[in-house]
Amino acid sequence: MLTTDVAVVGAGPAGLLAAVDAAKAGAKTMLINEYIEPGGQLTKQIHKFFGSEEHKAGIRGIDIAAKLFKEIDELKVDKRMATVVWSIFHSNILGIAHDGKSEMLRAHKIILATGASENAFAFPGWTLPGVMGAGAAQTLINLQRVLPGQRVLMVGAGNVGLIVAYQLLQAGAEVVAVLDALPYIGGYSVHSAKIARDGVPIWTSHTVKKAHGRESVEGATVVKVDKQWELIPGTERELEVDTICIAVGLTPLTELAWLAKCKFTWVPALGGYVPLYDDKMETTVKGLYVAGDCAGIEEASTAMEEGRIAAISAVESLGLITQQRAYALRAAAYERVKEFRIGPFGEMRDQGKRFIWREREKYEGRV
Amino acid sequence: MRIEDHPILGPAKGEATIEIEVDGRKIPAVPGEMISSALIAAGIKVFRRTHGKGEARGYFCGIGQCTDCMMTVDNMPSIRTCITPVKDGMKIKTQSGHGKWEV
Amino acid sequence: MKGGFKSTGILTAEELRGLPGIPSEKRAAEGTVAVIECAEEFPCDPCESSCVHGAIIVGRPITNLPHLKEDLCIGCGECIVECPGLAIFMMDLIYSENEATVSIPYEFLPLPRVGEKVEAVDRSGTVITTGRVIDVKNLPSQDRTAVVTIAVPKEFGWDVRGLQLKGEKDL
Numbered sequence: 200m201l202t203t204d205v206a207v208v209g210a211g212p213a214g215l216l217a218a219v220d221a222a223k224a225g226a227k228t229m230l231i232n233e234y235i236e237p238g239g240q241l242t243k244q245i246h247k248f249f250g251s252e253e254h255k256a257g258i259r260g261i262d263i264a265a266k267l268f269k270e271i272d273e274l275k276v277d278k279r280m281a282t283v284v285w286s287i288f289h290s291n292i293l294g295i296a297h298d299g300k301s302e303m304l305r306a307h308k309i310i311l312a313t314g315a316s317e318n319a320f321a322f323p324g325w326t327l328p329g330v331m332g333a334g335a336a337q338t339l340i341n342l343q344r345v346l347p348g349q350r351v352l353m354v355g356a357g358n359v360g361l362i363v364a365y366q367l368l369q370a371g372a373e374v375v376a377v378l379d380a381l382p383y384i385g386g387y388s389v390h391s392a393k394i395a396r397d398g399v400p401i402w403t404s405h406t407v408k409k410a411h412g413r414e415s416v417e418g419a420t421v422v423k424v425d426k427q428w429e430l431i432p433g434t435e436r437e438l439e440v441d442t443i444c445i446a447v448g449l450t451p452l453t454e455l456a457w458l459a460k461c462k463f464t465w466v467p468a469l470g471g472y473v474p475l476y477d478d479k480m481e482t483t484v485k486g487l488y489v490a491g492d493c494a495g496i497e498e499a500s501t502a503m504e505e506g507r508i509a510a511i512s513a514v515e516s517l518g519l520i521t522q523q524r525a526y527a528l529r530a531a532a533y534e535r536v537k538e539f540r541i542g543p544f545g546e547m548r549d550q551g552k553r554f555i556w557r558e559r560e561k562y563e564g565r566v
Numbered sequence: 567m568r569i570e571d572h573p574i575l576g577p578a579k580g581e582a583t584i585e586i587e588v589d590g591r592k593i594p595a596v597p598g599e600m601i602s603s604a605l606i607a608a609g610i611k612v613f614r615r616t617h618g619k620g621e622a623r624g625y626f627c628g629i630g631q632c633t634d635c636m637m638t639v640d641n642m643p644s645i646r647t648c649i650t651p652v653k654d655g656m657k658i659k660t661q662s663g664h665g666k667w668e669v
Numbered sequence: 670m671k672g673g674f675k676s677t678g679i680l681t682a683e684e685l686r687g688l689p690g691i692p693s694e695k696r697a698a699e700g701t702v703a704v705i706e707c708a709e710e711f712p713c714d715p716c717e718s719s720c721v722h723g724a725i726i727v728g729r730p731i732t733n734l735p736h737l738k739e740d741l742c743i744g745c746g747e748c749i750v751e752c753p754g755l756a757i758f759m760m761d762l763i764y765s766e767n768e769a770t771v772s773i774p775y776e777f778l779p780l781p782r783v784g785e786k787v788e789a790v791d792r793s794g795t796v797i798t799t800g801r802v803i804d805v806k807n808l809p810s811q812d813r814t815a816v817v818t819i820a821v822p823k824e825f826g827w828d829v830r831g832l833q834l835k836g837e838k839d840l
Contacts, residue, residue: 233630234649245574247753247812249713251731257715257751259574259812281649316631328611328624335628335648343603344569344578347625369777370569383675388709389754391678396831398794401678414622415611452631542710542732573778574813 203229203277205513206293206306207506208284208455211239212499213491214312215267216506217513221310222274224514229277229304231284231295236342237271238264239314241499243337245366253535254500261341263499287459290484308486308513311456312506315449315470315492320354323409325443329416333363333446340370348442352419353377354407355446358498361390363444368397375440378405380424387544407443408435416441451493459484464558468551469495475559478529479512480505483562488513495555497539497548504536568607584654601647601658602628602635613637613647617663637661641668674708679793684708689736690725690757697827701744701761701770705735706830707754719751749774750814759818762826769826770803772818780805781817781834788833789821798825800832 205221207214210232218230236242244260255263271278282297293304317332324330329348331339333355336347351372353364356379364374377394382404384391391401408422408430423434449470456474457463462483463472473495480488488509491502508529515525540549571577582594586604595604602625605613612622613635626634630649639645639658643665647658674680685691690705705716705725714727716735724741725748727733746759749772759772771789781787781802789800800819807815821829 235651247715247814249711249753251712251714252718254712256713257753257812261575316629317627326621326623328613328622331624331626332628335626338628338648339603339606339625340569341575343599344572344575344580345599345603345607346567346569347606349567369573371567371778384678387711387754388674388678388680389707389752389756392674392680392706392792393755395678396790396792396794398790398833400794401676403676415624538712538731541730542712544709544711545732571778573776573815 200292201229201295201302201304203227203304203306204517205229205308205310205510206231206304207310207312207510208293209239209312209314209491209493210234210237210278210280211312211314211491211502212241212263213314213502213506213509214239214310215241215264215271216503217310217312217490217510218276219267219270219274220507220510221514222271222276224510224519226308226514226517226519227277228274229279229306230271231279231282231293233281233283235281237268237278237280240334241267243334243341244499245341245369246362248500250500251538254538260499284455287455290459290487307517308488310480310488310490310506310509310513311453311493312489312491312502312509313452313455313493315496316452317445318448318450320445320447322407324411324416327410327412327416328414329412329441330410330443330445333359333444336442336444337363337366340366340372346370346372347444348416348440349373350375350440351442351444352407352421352438352440353444353446355379355448356381356384356386356391356401356403357446357448358386358390359449360444360446361386361394363446364394364399365390365397367444368394368399372442374399375438376421377401378407378421379403380406380428382426406430410443416443419443449492449496451496453493456482456487456489456493459487461487462559462562464555466495466551466554468547469497469555473555475555475562477556477559478508478533480509481512483559486516495548495551501536501539504532508532584652586652586654586656586658588658589660595652597654598651601637601639601645601650601652601656604652605647605658612660614661615663620662636665638665643667677793680706680708689734692737692739692742696739696742697760697762700763701759702739703737703742703744703746703748704758704760705737705748705752706756706758707735707752710734713753715751715753716748716757719748721747746772746816749816750811755814758830760826762823764820767823768820769823770818770820771826771829772804772816773831775815775817775832776813779834780807780815781832786835787819788835789819789825789829790831790833791828792830794831796833797828798822800829
C-alpha cells in the first residue's frame with residue numbers, strides 16, 4: 200500500500216495551492232488528478248483575473264497555473280496525473296487507478312479539491328453532437344486548440360457563458376447570440392459589454408426551444424419566455440448554428456465525500472448539495488477536508504484560498520506547524536477571501552458559507 | 567478546425583505529425599492531444615450510437631464525466647476519447663451501443 | 670427601464686453619465702482623458718494601482734466603482750491594459766480640427782495595422798462610422814492586451830468603443 204501524509208485529490212486551483220502549502224510545511228504530499236494535465240479550470244482561464252494584487256489580479260489564469268506547476272515540481276510533490284480516485288475507505292484509504300492498474304493509498308489527511316461539473320439542460324435535440332457544455336468548449340479551444348464549430352449559440356449569460364463567448368471569438372468562431380432565461384444578465388457588466396461591442400447580441404428572457412440537425416447541430420430555434428418561465432408562442436426565431444454551448448450553472452463534484460459518509464446540506468447559492476465543513480475546511484469526517492468548487496461554486500480566486508486553508512489545517516493537525524501559526528495563516532487567507540464575498544455578487548455566497556458552518560456545528564462532538 | 571494562432575495563447579505548439587485511423591479512414595493527429603480533438607479537427611462529430619435508438623452522440627463535457635464521447639479504441643470499448651491522448655497508429659471505431667471487447 | 674446594461678450589456682447614455690469613472694464634458698474637451706466604463710460592484714482594483722498620477726480611486730472595499738479624478742488624469746493610457754475587464758478607454762476629443770481619437774484594448778488576431786481603415790462600432794457593436802488606425806501598441810509589458818488607437822470624426826468620440834476590420838470579421 201502506498202502511504203503519504205497529505206493526499207490532495209484534484210489539481211485545479213484549490214488542489215494546487217493545497218499541495219504547495221502542505222509540501223512547504225514539510226508534509227509528504229501526493230497530488231492526484233484525473234486529467235492528464237494539472238491545472239483544472241486555471242489552464243482554461245486565458246483572461247486577466249479580477250480582485251486585488253494579493254489575489255493575483257491582472258494576471259492571466261494560465262500564467263498563475265504555470266507558476267504553481269513550477270512550485271509543485273520544486274517542492275517535489277508526488278504528482279499522479281491521469282489517475283482516478285475510484286473510492287475512499289475508512290476515511291483515509293483511497294483506491295487510485297492509473298493506466299488500467301489500481302493501487303491503495305493510505306493518507307493521514309485527505310483534501311478533496313474535485314471541482315464541479317457543468318449542469319445539463321435538456322431540450323429537444325440536446326443530445327445531438329454539437330451541443331456541449333460551455334466549459335467543454337473552453338477546454339477544446341484553450342487546451343486542445345480546436346474549434347468546436349464555426350457558429351455558436353451560447354445558452355446562459357452568467358460569467359461562464361459571457362467569458363467563454365468572448366474566448367470563442369478570440370479563437371476565431373462566431374457567436375451568433377447569448378441567451379438567458381432570466382430577465383437580466385447574471386454575469387459582470389464588463390464581460391457583457393466586451394462581447395456586446397464585438398457584435399454579439401445578448402437576449403435575456405430567452406431560451407432554446409429546439410436544436411435540429413440530422414446527425415449534428417445544424418440550427419436552433421430560440422424563443423422568448425415569460426416571468427413564469429413559460430415559452431411565449433409566436434416569438435420563435437431560427438438561428439443557423441453548428442454548436443450550442445450550455446452555461447447554466449455548475450454543481451459541486453462530491454462523490455468521494457458522499458462515499459466517505461460526510462454529512463451534506465443543500466445550498467442553492469453554492470450549486471446544490473455541499474458537504475458540511477468548518478472554518479478549517481474539515482468535513483464531518485475527521486481528517487477529510489474539502490476546498491474549491493466542490494465545497495461550493497465560487498471562482499478560482501476563492502478556490503486557491505480554500506486550498507490553502509485546508510492544507511494549513513491539515514498540517515496543523517499533523518503537528519507540522521504550531522496552532523498559532525495556523526491561526527495566523529488562516530486568518531490572513533480569510534481576510535483575502537472576504538473581499539470576494541461582499542457586494543451584490545458575493546453576498547449570497549457568503550451567506551451560503553456561513554450556513555454551512557452553522558450546520559456543521561450541529562455535528563460537533565457527535566462525529 | 568485547428569486554431570493555428572491565438573491572440574493570448576500564441577501559435578499552436580504541436581504539429582499534426584502522427585496519424586490515427588477512424589473507421590478505416592486515416593486522419594492527422596497532434597502527439598499528446600485527446601482523441602476527441604483529432605476527430606473534431608477532422609470534422610468528425612459523431613462518436614457513437616446509443617444502444618436503444620442508435621442516436622448519434624459526441625463530445626459533451628470534455629472532462630471525462632459524462633461518457634458521451636466513448637468510442638472503441640484499439641479493440642477496447644467505451645474509451646472516453648476526451649481524456650485519452652492519441653497514439654500513432656491508433657485504431658478507433660464509432661461505437662455501437664455498448665461495444666464489444668475484441669480480445 | 671427599457672434596455673440598460675443589465676439586460677443587454679450595453680450601457681445607455683444615462684447609465685454612462687452616472688458612473689464615477691466617466692470624465693465631465695468640460696474635462697473631455699480639454700484633451701486626452703481616461704473613460705472608465707465600469708458599472709457594477711465586484712471585487713476588482715488593478716486600475717487604482719495602475720495609475721501613477723493617482724487619478725483612479727477604488728479604495729476599500731474593493732467592490733467600489735472606480736472614481737476618476739479627472740484633473741489628475743493626463744491621458745497616458747497606462748490603465749487601459751491593467752483593467753481585467755477591458756473597460757477603460759482613452760478619448761481625445763481635440764485630436765484635430767475634425768477628428769477625435771479613441772484608444773481601445775484589443776485582444777484579437779489579426780492586429781490592425783497603422784494606417785488601416787476600420788469600421789468603428791459603438792457599445793452595441795453597430796458600425797457607426799469608419800476610423801483610421803493611428804497607433805497600435807503591443808509591448809510585452811502589456812501582457813497581450815494590445816491598445817489600438819483610431820481616429821474618427823469628432824462627433825463619434827463618446828460613442829466609438831470598438832472596431833471591426835473591414836472585409837472579413839476575424840481570422
